[in-house]
Amino acid sequence: MDNRKIVFRADGSKKIGFGHLVRSAVLAAAYREKGFEPLFITAGTDEAVENFFAARDIAFVKTPASAGIEAARFHLDAMRTFGARATVLDSYALDDESRRMLKAGGVLITAVDDVYTHYTHADIVINHNPSADAGRYGGFAGLKLVGPKYALIDPRLGAVRATKKPEQPYLLVMLGGTDNLDQMGRVLKALDKVEGDFAITAVGGGYTAPAAALKLRHRNRILSFTNELPELMASCDAAVSAGGVTCMELAALGKPFMVLVTDRHQANNAAAYVAKGCARHAGNAWEISDDELTAAIALFVARKERWPAMGDAGRMLVNPRGVHEVVAATALAMASC
Numbered sequence: 001m002d003n004r005k006i007v008f009r010a011d012g013s014k015k016i017g018f019g020h021l022v023r024s025a026v027l028a029a030a031y032r033e034k035g036f037e038p039l040f041i042t043a044g045t046d047e048a049v050e051n052f053f054a055a056r057d058i059a060f061v062k063t064p065a066s067a068g069i070e071a072a073r074f075h076l077d078a079m080r081t082f083g084a085r086a087t088v089l090d091s092y093a094l095d096d097e098s099r100r101m102l103k104a105g106g107v108l109i110t111a112v113d114d115v116y117t118h119y120t121h122a123d124i125v126i127n128h129n130p131s132a133d134a135g136r137y138g139g140f141a142g143l144k145l146v147g148p149k150y151a152l153i154d155p156r157l158g159a160v161r162a163t164k165k166p167e168q169p170y171l172l173v174m175l176g177g178t179d180n181l182d183q184m185g186r187v188l189k190a191l192d193k194v195e196g197d198f199a200i201t202a203v204g205g206g207y208t209a210p211a212a213a214l215k216l217r218h219r220n221r222i223l224s225f226t227n228e229l230p231e232l233m234a235s236c237d238a239a240v241s242a243g244g245v246t247c248m249e250l251a252a253l254g255k256p257f258m259v260l261v262t263d264r265h266q267a268n269n270a271a272a273y274v275a276k277g278c279a280r281h282a283g284n285a286w287e288i289s290d291d292e293l294t295a296a297i298a299l300f301v302a303r304k305e306r307w308p309a310m311g312d313a314g315r316m317l318v319n320p321r322g323v324h325e326v327v328a329a330t331a332l333a334m335a336s337c
Helices: 019-033 047-055 068-082 096-104 155-159 184-192 229-235 245-252 264-275 292-300 304-318 321-335
Strands: 007-010 037-042 060-062 086-090 108-112 122-129 143-146 168-173 199-204 219-221 239-240 259-262 278-286
Touching: 007 019, 007 068, 019 037, 019 047, 019 086, 019 108, 019 245, 019 321, 037 068, 047 086, 068 096, 096 108, 096 155, 096 245, 108 321, 143 245, 143 321, 155 229, 155 321, 168 184, 168 229, 184 199, 184 292, 199 229, 199 245, 239 245, 239 292, 245 259, 245 264, 245 304, 259 264, 264 278, 278 304
Parallel strands: 007 037, 007 086, 037 060, 086 108, 108 122, 122 143, 168 199, 168 239, 199 219, 239 259, 259 278
Antiparallel strands: none
């Protein structure tokens, strides 16, 4: 067994998005900088997932069983074949019994858990969300890394140079890697009704194809995918975003943003960003009307004098080098397991 090898379990798909994969890949890269070798186990890979791994030079294997004991058995066998003793679980497919089985096999378990239910039998739990509450992990006796001090975002964001911006304010629109509720076109149409002098860049994910045929009066770029998202975020004046990890990246960069919640699991974090002063809330995508969405965005744009203070609040909330905090806190345990 090699205590410098780590096996990750994380999945991405059109249904669940890429959030788990993205943050696990960031953590894997940080461990790799410290001499660790990562291997990913993933379920249901398709072209978008395979391209994600290829772009980051990440080795992966596909599990034939996505959940339950069979998935845990495959996971344990893969660890033994790879020669790893430590694993990072960023998947809710492995339940309590699966984690118990891994623990009985001598595995050091790090659980990335947003919902306070997927950490039993783990040695380390990570919840990097702004709404995270360490008290909700009850009697957990392991290491708790809780809150955006431990943000699993690319630490290189802080070093990204802004590209040349247009003279007018520049709004970035991102609705996640899947946009299952088809909100991109809806937000763009709302922005088209908003008065003011601003430019727009809209970026879709691996499963989205923004409607390039939309005729907008504001100067705009509509991209189905880009590898320059860090530069686009660094260059924007403000953003409209779904409530996933992109919000954490925007906050770390000091960018004010409006959150349109596209999944119920995003609601608590959206509320936390608003409470901390770094964001405004548009509402829940499945509840808010087109007129209400337009009014919320129009108010956000009209009050741009508040944007600098919102950006400052974001920088104070999210640690852009949080992943290094995680590695510093866990590497010794990983290396000695």
